[in-house]
Amino acid sequence: MHFKKIRLENFRNHSESSLEFTPGVNLIIGGNAQGKTSILEALSYVCLTKSFLQQADLTVPKFGSDLFAIDAAMEGDRSVMNHARVVYGSGTGKKYFLNRNEIRRSSEVIGMFPIVMLSPGDFTLTTGSPAERRKFADMVLSQISRSYLEELVEYRRALKQRNKILLDGKISNILDKEMLDAWTDALVAHGAKIITKRDEFVLDFQETFKSAYATLVESGEVPGLYYEPSFKASDAIGETFHRELEKVFKVERARGATLVGPHRDDIGFILNDRSLKEFASQGQHKTFLVALKIAEFHYIRKMLGETPVMLLDDVMTELDYKRATRTIGVISGLGQTFITSTDMLSFDDKFLDMSNTKFHFVKEGSVVYENARV
Template sequence: MILRTLRLRSFRAHDETTLELRPKVNLLHGANGVGKTNVLEAIHYVCLTKSFAASNDRYVVRQNAPYLEVEGLFEGVRSTETRVRMVYVPSEGKKVFVNGAPLDRLTEIVGMLPVVVFSPEDHALTAEGPSERRRFLNNILSQARPVYMDDLMKYRRARKQRNEVLRQYKKRPSPPPEPLIEPWTEKIISIGSRVIHRRNAFLHTFREYLVDAYERIDAVAEEPTIEYDTIGGFADGTELEDIEETFRAELERKRDHEHQRGTTLVGPQRDELVFRLDDLEVRRYGSQGQHRTFAMALKLAQYLYLTDRLDTQPILLLDDAFGKLDARRTDVFLELLLSDVIGQSLITATRRAPFAHTIDFSRPMHRSMHVTRVDGAARVTPETHSEEGDTVNGGASGESDEADRQAAQSPATETQQT
């Protein structure tokens, strides 16, 4: 799958921006805070209807603008050219149009336009709490299997209703009566067991992709593994009926605790993924380098898995992903971007220079673009390169060189649940 053109209107720093993209490496470079990450965020919006950098859609609308709009023209989606437009009006919500026709549900777009993001925040995957790892798990499975996302949303709604019943009886001497809570209990058992069953089956397969990804980016002979910590500690291949039986028994065992706490204490919302290198638990004992490499391997494994599962290569978004990598890992990953393993990618960075020795931007399959601020709005200027790799037009050569010199004097640090 290839994103040919992208149009942003009133999106963060962008007032009105149109980009023509190339099928392999697309580099967006410029000073911090000019709007580079906004472009990647907009692609994520049009592919998955949400940001990877903001928790509230209102923060994404350009200041004083009544709405935002993102439109992308894609090739290779179900073997056709597909135009997707997403509009968000704060007072009305989001709407998605595919080739001019509105979608009945926003979730219909998820999985149609697969996307994988590398960012500095990936460190949270291995270093922070279980919710980060569940979010990662949900992102992959929702893109790969729409029925999983449907169950996940149904489970959240049913758990919310059950928690409301438990909350109402929290300070009462007796737990909720069975006729009141039992329907919601049965719903979370039925739906939650399907979520756990699919997670368990997925992780059995995903482990192989993780080993492959780790070997591609690290020369150290450490074996990465994932352990799925859920109710019952189910082995691979556990039947759905066995999960339901264990789920029901655990709810019964924690009935008094749920009454005291006023919330549901059993289910996939409490799942955890434990990452190890050989016998070392990465979260507790991994070095900074091991954390960084493991997180990169997870995202690369996600890319490889979605490619196989969906029979198309996702768009790869790399937001300041090379800032903390050593030279060897940087070179290894850039070679991957140029190989057939990876399709289209978009990179943000403060400087063009670190990429120039590996990526020939004079070739028609790649493009570099200089991002600046003009009159308070982001401007993206495509650059044309000679065969020797020099920037020869686009009005950005001198500005780019100056940005490179300034960036070299300061760190490149642009960053932005069930």
């Protein structure tokens, strides 16, 4: 799919901005703090119903306003047109309309307009905590499987309730065992499905990832991924999960929190049979991350039969010139791509097909000039 156009109203520092996009590469150029990332953020609202920066909706309306609106038109791979409208008001909350019909659950729309993002926040994916890697797996799986997303929502709800009961029990010294058992059952039922899907995903994703990595390095480096669930389970995942919870019950009571389950999973990253986290150079970390994103693109397209849109925020500053141009060269050939940058000097036709590229200049929350440089 690709975006045809978007209009932002009172969105971050944009009072009113309208952009028309090329299905190829859209370069969003402007100085710092002019409103480039905000445009990508608006695109993420359309695709994911929320900000990819993981900011609360209430931070988004332009200062002095208490509502924002986004209107976007998208064309699918099979030429189907869709129109999305996201409106938020501080009193009314957020509403999502697809072709004028209100969407009540975000799972109805997530995956319809698939998206892959690479932004400065992602650079902790390989170096940071397991939560970053769970987020990566969840982002891919949620876009390709509505049932996964629904399981995840239910799991989080059960986890929250169960933690609350454990914490209340710790504070008051009286544990509501009946309620706890009920939420344990829900946790196990949804958790077992999440574990199964994550396990399948990591196995299935492996090949796509290895070939993506190979397009970025000369040779000699073999990367890999493996699933590290919070407990080892064979076929009977639900039963094992129950047993593991029983084993740690005393500690959970003492700490007032759930200690095993998919919210404690990790994905191990390896390079040439060694842990990436412990042994890789900074450059290898960056290449690994870019390969994950390219593989994410291919994997989502394969699973959904719909081409994702790629958003690259600030990669020219996050990656060295050689890695950045190589990344952009590979990614821009895949589908519609949005790239933000503070200058256009780094872009040339050695790695970018200029006949397929449109420049959007952003200044003080306005798109001051748009021109296809052909």
